[in-house]
Amino acid sequence: ATHQPIRLYSKGKFIGYRGGKRTQHEKSALIRVEGVKQRCDSDFYFGKRVAYVYRAQTVNKAGSKLRCMWGKVVGAHGNNGVVRASFKNNLPAKAIGGNVRVMMYPSRV
Secondary structure: OOOOOOOOEEEEEEEEEEEOOOOEEEEEEEEEEOOOOOHHHHHHHOOOEEEEEEEOOOOOOOOOOEEEEEEEEEEEEOOOOEEEEEEOOOOOHHHOOOEEEEEOOOOOO
16 A cells, blocks of 8 residues: 655745834735634644745755745734744845745654
């Protein structure tokens, strides 16, 4: 029997930065996680690692053009299941609308 590979992350979208009427806080990225529709569902993801994988122009030492930026989910944003994530380096604006991976670790269970 052929086994399907197991996906160890939830899919998410980077929908923008946290902000007010006239401000924008780039240190806080807003992530919409697939299947999370309300605030009480989002607390499962608090503390989970987030990866933004993108393709670069040049090949690195390992021979890959793929790069990754790491962050972590730090809280909820509003009541509709959107979460806030803080990345080691802020996500670039060109990443808005792009896919992120919300990893299933570290576990808090």
